[in-house]
Amino acid sequence: MPKETFFNLPSEKRERFMAAALDEFALHDYRSASVSRIVATLGIAKGSVYQYFEGKQELYAYLVASAAAEKFAFIDASVGDEASGFFERFTSTVFHGARFDFTEPRLASILYNVTYEPGAETLSISARLKAASLEYLDGLVRSGIRSGDLRGDIDVGYVAFALYQLSASLRDYLSERFGFSFKAAVQAGSGSPIRDEDLHEVLRELVALLRGGLADTSSSTSRPTTSPV
Amino acid sequence: MPKETFFNLPSEKRERFMAAALDEFALHDYRSASVSRIVATLGIAKGSVYQYFEGKQELYAYLVASAAAEKFAFIDASVGDEASGFFERFTSTVFHGARFDFTEPRLASILYNVTYEPGAETLSISARLKAASLEYLDGLVRSGIRSGDLRGDIDVGYVAFALYQLSASLRDYLSERFGFSFKAAVQAGSGSPIRDEDLHEVLRELVALLRGGLADTSSSTSRPTTSPV
């Protein structure tokens, strides 16, 4: 939805602009992100921004849409069609999603931030994104039930929601556990991909929880009421 | 950490101030919350706020601490000691936590907002709160393993984190599913408690997921690769 002027720009200039804008919104939430700061970084006049976009909101919407399109394309291309079972497909989707996040911390941060935008101005943008993710998971769960991978008595709506939360929050867990700072990565401009083994180890935990739950079903005594000294 | 002046205030005035400040921070995130708006609502001079608190940050920290103390006290008093198993204790904690949220939407919203504060200014405040919750869940999981309720091979750190995410996000799910708007409730000044049965129904889903997972273990064929026409 940028103005025509933006697309008429020499691609080098357009990309320089996008890079600066993505940086700004990756490092700050919507309200804190500053158009003035973007133009200061680029050394261009503020008026130029308003030749490209109607305003801050439109700029933001465009950045979010770009980031989302890139991430979805990456996941689609990576997951492929061979993974057929529910848990395999889910694992693969989350795995490649996380790989994308660590490789493209700038885009990932924007998509992460938008999830938690509280303001009314950004509501439609964030709601659309969340709805798309939930819809995908909803379909995945339904087909998992149909194929017999999942129990038939689960509440599809709630389970899709839980999967959404657990996969979205993975970023927090991974960055804490492996000491990865997305903010620092954005500032450094470099994505240092996480080790696949580390990622798989965490995903194994997540999928084990989702697959079989936490309850101990092995032992003979269901729960020893007193310590067996 | 408010100044002495604040505690010297006639309790009526102090409570009026607290009410207005809680409203403001329940309805807006830290940056968007406005000291000017609080004093305008109360009809007092802006200087007064700075007689009570060092600044906006200290005010915010105090409000968050107050809300957290009240919620924890409520949960502690409600859960009691009779619930002994892991899933019973977890359910009871989440249940009463949710009851608190719907009864005190103002305090609940502040505690919810602080979780997603992105700014550096509020980092220590939100980190402390999150750490306290994780520590509690960590202990709960450990004792669950010790008592034999939980499998011994789970990753305690990750499971505590997952429990944290699932219980924290319950608010979103409940408010969407039952059409409850926390914002509207704060503005109306009234908490309309959710029906206990509705809450229990959702908690049953959550605990079923946590207890036994999603995999269908009943059938003879683990997964029919082709549809059985």
Place this chain on the structure above:
DNA sequence: GACTAATATGACCAAAGGGTCACATGACTC
């Protein structure tokens, strides 16, 4: 070189923010 249309510019605006401070007010003591 002249005309035209697209693009770039940055001084400027109004609004809002947190915070300050010299002063006013009130209450209590002697």
Place this chain on the structure above:
DNA sequence: GAGTCATGTGACCCTTTGGTCATATTAGTC
């Protein structure tokens, strides 16, 4: 009533924000 000390006040300061617009520059065409 005078003196004192805690409290209240609001005009004011500085900064920053998103956004505007008259003007300047550039590029392309004849």
